[in-house]
Amino acid sequence: MNTQKIGKLICVGTGMRMAGQMTPIALSHIETADVVIAAVPNPFARKWLQGVAKEYICLLGYYSDCEVEGKNRRDTYRRMADTILEHLRAGKTVCAAFYGHPGIFACISHMAIADARAEGFSAVMEPGISAEDCLVADIGIDPGKFGMQSMETTQYMIYQRKLDPSSLLILWQPGLAGELSLKRFDTNQARLQILVDKLARDYPLEHEVILYEAATHPLEATRIDRLMLKDLPQARLQQITTLVIPPAYTLQIDQEIVDLLKATTIAPLADAA
Ligand SMILES: C[S@@+](CC[C@H](N)C(=O)[O-])C[C@H]1O[C@@H](n2cnc3c(N)ncnc32)[C@H](O)[C@@H]1O
Incomplete structure (x- = not known):
């Protein structure tokens, strides 16, 4: 019996550069998802996303949580992932969009995907162009x-x-x-x-x-x-x-390993006879 729930999560990256660095698959998820939930700081990219998405939710305001006594960035990231999960639980196809690659130095998508899968939702990440x-x-x-x-x-x-x-x-x-x-x-x-x-x-x-x-x-x-x-x-x-x-020193040969490797060389057939 298939117990997978209706909501679906796809985390995508928008690339670093406005225009040209978004993959076709990321674009198609942004266009077709019920809701795009994004933390994209570039204002042009944000405006573009807003125009393309059926529904758009911006997570950037959540960073001000850090100003609250007793809260820090970890709480902000948790609340961002929780917002993604809320929409998933409502049965929506959610596209979570982050600049660059959605999984490189971007813990929110990893958290959201792990939580979504633990609750029985389909959740995937599409790679993007990172810094x-x-x-x-x-x-x-x-x-x-x-x-x-x-x-x-x-x-x-x-x-x-x-x-x-x-x-x-x-x-x-x-x-x-x-x-x-x-x-x-x-x-x-x-x-x-x-x-x-x-x-x-x-x-x-x-x-x-x-x-x-x-x-x-x-x-x-x-x-x-x-x-x-x-x-x-x-x-x-x-x-x-x-x-x-950049490297400060040239690579140094590990002679011991090189010698061991040479000793493993398979002898040509003529020698082996
Ligand atoms: C939270 S990480 C986000 C990385 C992003 N997910 C990616 O795929 O590149 C933020 C760090 O990424 C790097 N970064 C972000 N924007 C950059 C840019 N325009 N040029 C170079 N590095 C950048 C910096 O090291 C910055 O401190």
Whole structure:
């Protein structure tokens, strides 16, 4: 017996750039869903969504919950996911739209999908074009060349992490570096200095780092600012900034493993005879 409930959830990404970065499948869900519930900060993208959706609910206002005593971003994200679930329980096909990729540094869609499935609803995520995809294209770096580590800045700061400075490092949300209250959306020089001091365990202070901000519409320029690691505390960091740290050292051969691998080489048939 099929016990799946009537409501359906599809989480989609709108891409980073207004026009052109939305996948056809995301567009078709936005157009056909009973309701589009969105947290898309770009005002042009928002206006467009409002025009296309049958019903449109904007979640951005929920961020002001953080100003309430005793509440923080986690409560905001919970309330956003709960709103999605409410409409699902009403039997609607809900399209939840987030900028970039809906599942990359976007916990709301993961929460909503897990809750929806636990309640017996169909819930899926469609991939979108993320900030990381854009930076690979705009800066011209291939994660496959030296490998890539990608993590949230404050998470890197407060946990014991082992970095490999011979690979590329992407730090997300450096504009919120060290913000532990989960109520504010900024950082300051003292916190950035702590970040620099921690990074200096693995990178020279003169190492070149990149502040990246993808253009989100055709009138905006993409920011690719190169600076020395030690100058980061004085730099202008915004909520949309991503910190890119190219490799500082060349890859070193692990000779022991190479020798083991060579020993496993299958001998040609003639030798084996
Ligand atoms: C909550 S995450 C959202 C990521 C988004 N879901 C995606 O797929 O890229 C916010 C972080 O994404 C990155 N980001 C957002 N907008 C960006 C932009 N226009 N350019 C570069 N990075 C951006 C920044 O690191 C920012 O702090």
